[in-house]
Amino acid sequence: MGLIPEQHQNILKSVAFAHIATVGPDGSPQSSPVWFDWDGTYLRFGHTRKGQKFHNLQREPRVALSILDPENAYHYLELRGKVIKIEDDTDNHFVNAMAKRYMGLDVYPYRQPTDQGIIVTIKPEHFTAMG
Template sequence: MNSYYSGRSSRTSRAMTGSSPAESAAPNRRQTMSRVFDHIPDSHKDILESECYAHVATLRPDGQISSHPVCLLWDGEYVRFSTTRSRQKVRNLEADSRLAISAAHPENAWHYLEIRGTAELADDPDRIAIDAVAQKYMGQERYDLDPPDTERVTVTVRIKQVSVE
């Protein structure tokens, strides 16, 4: 396909197909296929164990999609993230618990997963989740960047479907 008609520059098209030696590290997109699971497959747990940044998509009250960057926690069973009660994503999830999370491995953007499911929100007055984020992503025991009296919420994802590539 001509790159003009594909909407991609010829450089991007080459990178996606691995047609030039310098760009051959990118997988041939025509040869890869997404796989769908009802759990996190072993082949993609490394993403959740890494210091990846993810994006969570929620539905706004007007029906528009809203995307928010988050740091993920993974305990082998549940995906979680911490946020403040005042954030739009909390209001969105309180109104409609459906969400989608996209996360790529920090060293290989083509190694990624998308998680679809529902959110369970729980107050976190002891700051357990955000302190776990600080340990994983910042190498410090406690998260100390919130203003005083900030209310924290832990979002636990009930996984319905996982797509991986």
């Protein structure tokens, strides 16, 4: 299974939110919850080009994420890694897939016509866990 032990894979397969921390322009941390997808090697999340997180990641690709097991608050993962790819979600395929997973909807209802969606791919390099 790679870096993440089997007993913590359930967190990555759940519909939990990942709180992702990036480094802001003044060096301070900026954290926010995101929907995520895990393929067994890489973690992906969606965002927009106009968001602060996008600008933070362009300047500093190192990130930290914490994910709390929705079934057990004493079972969690903290991942640290680097953004290895940022790609356009021009057809909204990724955000719609996340809306299906997290909301049960075929189409993400909050996308604005001016939003330029992106998909951020992170390669985890280190983890800590509890539970």
